[in-house]
Amino acid sequence: MRVLDALITGLAQGAMIALIALGYTMVYGVLKLINFAHSEIFMMSAFIGLFLITMLGGTEHPLLAGVGGTLMAMVAAALIGMLVERIAYRPLRNRGKSSLVRVTPLVTALGMSVLLQNLAQLMFTARNRSYPQLLTGSLSLGPLSVGTSRVVILLTAVVVMVVLELIVKRTWFGKAMRALSANEEAARLMGINTSRVISATFALGSSLAALGSVLFCLDQSPVHPSLGLVVGTRAFVAAVLGGIGSITGAMLGGLLIGVLGELLKLTSFSGGTDIPAFLVLIVVLLVRPAGLLGSARAEKV
Amino acid sequence: MSAPVEAKDVAALGATMRTKHPTRPDPSVAMGEPLLQVRDLRVAYGGIKALKGIDLEVRRGEVVALIGANGAGKTTTLKSIARLLPVASGTITFAGKNLATMTPEALVGAGVSLAPEGRAIFPNLTVLENLELGAYLHRDATAMRETIEDVTRLFPRLGERMKQEGGTLSGGEQQMLAIGRALMARPTMLLLDEPSLGIAPKLVQQIFAAIRAIAAAGVTILVVEQNTKVALSASHRGYVLRTGEIALSGNAKELLQNPEIQKAYLGG
Numbered sequence: 337m338r339v340l341d342a343l344i345t346g347l348a349q350g351a352m353i354a355l356i357a358l359g360y361t362m363v364y365g366v367l368k369l370i371n372f373a374h375s376e377i378f379m380m381s382a383f384i385g386l387f388l389i390t391m392l393g394g395t396e397h398p399l400l401a402g403v404g405g406t407l408m409a410m411v412a413a414a415l416i417g418m419l420v421e422r423i424a425y426r427p428l429r430n431r432g433k434s435s436l437v438r439v440t441p442l443v444t445a446l447g448m449s450v451l452l453q454n455l456a457q458l459m460f461t462a463r464n465r466s467y468p469q470l471l472t473g474s475l476s477l478g479p480l481s482v483g484t485s486r487v488v489i490l491l492t493a494v495v496v497m498v499v500l501e502l503i504v505k506r507t508w509f510g511k512a513m514r515a516l517s518a519n520e521e522a523a524r525l526m527g528i529n530t531s532r533v534i535s536a537t538f539a540l541g542s543s544l545a546a547l548g549s550v551l552f553c554l555d556q557s558p559v560h561p562s563l564g565l566v567v568g569t570r571a572f573v574a575a576v577l578g579g580i581g582s583i584t585g586a587m588l589g590g591l592l593i594g595v596l597g598e599l600l601k602l603t604s605f606s607g608g609t610d611i612p613a614f615l616v617l618i619v620v621l622l623v624r625p626a627g628l629l630g631s632a633r634a635e636k637v
Numbered sequence: 638m639s640a641p642v643e644a645k646d647v648a649a650l651g652a653t654m655r656t657k658h659p660t661r662p663d664p665s666v667a668m669g670e671p672l673l674q675v676r677d678l679r680v681a682y683g684g685i686k687a688l689k690g691i692d693l694e695v696r697r698g699e700v701v702a703l704i705g706a707n708g709a710g711k712t713t714t715l716k717s718i719a720r721l722l723p724v725a726s727g728t729i730t731f732a733g734k735n736l737a738t739m740t741p742e743a744l745v746g747a748g749v750s751l752a753p754e755g756r757a758i759f760p761n762l763t764v765l766e767n768l769e770l771g772a773y774l775h776r777d778a779t780a781m782r783e784t785i786e787d788v789t790r791l792f793p794r795l796g797e798r799m800k801q802e803g804g805t806l807s808g809g810e811q812q813m814l815a816i817g818r819a820l821m822a823r824p825t826m827l828l829l830d831e832p833s834l835g836i837a838p839k840l841v842q843q844i845f846a847a848i849r850a851i852a853a854a855g856v857t858i859l860v861v862e863q864n865t866k867v868a869l870s871a872s873h874r875g876y877v878l879r880t881g882e883i884a885l886s887g888n889a890k891e892l893l894q895n896p897e898i899q900k901a902y903l904g905g
Contacts, residue, residue, distance in 0.1 A: 508776065511762070512770070514762055514766075518760060525719070525741055525745065527744075527774035
């Protein structure tokens, strides 16, 4: 029974990690850039979500505050994501092809991450703030009693991932995004405005991170400016584990890391839940350098 | 199933192809009038002059071949026209519009599509998705359906592989896909970069039969080729590039008979 319980908690944990990992993997797909600022967008959205939920009435109107606050936080995160791309990454893009082309944006991403984190400390101070308890109580599924928040998180994550899959596979934006990540020059030859697709990718990835962020905080509270570092790292590992650039990989990687962490809490080795995740990562990358579902396809010329 | 190679089949196939763009008006250039004009085009890589002043012209409805040895500047010329390379000086006009200041993504909208060197298909997308992306700008459902039918008749092998990922196709099939994808945009003019490169001779015949059919359908074509004989046989006129300059130009049949060309490029 404890195992089953841990499994469900782990899946909920993993689903949130996956929502954040998706942002890393999609941006990597279109830009071949690890957007280190992504975890800070996650953290910022946690604060924005907290303020919005409180503003909308918090526990007095749990449904309105929860749903409305989450949606508005997603919009805000999308705007922040697009802004980061516009001011930090886009100016670097059209600089020709030198050996520094990969390094400069990476350093910029790290800088952007530090900047956002410090900005959050300035604006929100470093103290912990707790989220209103909107998702209390538990549901009983047969012999099992599962926290309502876990159920909400899991259902939301499943719906969002199905919708995302449809967006990526069926819409023009999704096809353009996949085309761009496969071959930028060819994508431009199709008439695809690559800057606009990149911008939209940042918006989508950031809003998913915001969703993950609000769900995460509703489940386990407190918000603080270094939240991005803790959770963001786990999400980044999930993205790499699944195969960076692969959307299904990010989902799988997130779930694996979540479940693994929770199962480990059952053992005496409960202190370092991140250690096994990294161990698995190292082993997987040794066997499959491109990650579980990553493509290391050599292009035919 | 194989594509028709007989001249009358090619003409018949071309006559059934639907090439009118769903929204863009037909350019006000009559058949036989200059559609693409390149004047004194100069391109340099670092300090090296790759093109030293190229003049060429493609008239509406023509198939023109740009031939020459490796490194003569053929792909550079085509990439400059397609806006993938910065132009040092010179002018490129298409139907009266100045191409030199356009971005590559704007070119498709103006009516010029490129099937690039090395095919550059999207390997992890299906054949159908690759084709659909060719129609990214107009997105007209009827035009898409019609051109997919036309492309399937041009290249029956593609029709059998619609659900397959592009990366699983053979080199020749990928070339067919690259041409089909370019056609999906309903271009006025098609630029083809080395369509025969690394492809089995039998498929080269099929691809050039398709090129003749596309031309018969009214699409103007500029094709860059190392395979001089195949390219000139399918063209009205040709230009021979040598170290960044036009060395010879003229009627394709006459160029094929030209002793200098026979000696240099046809091993004759």
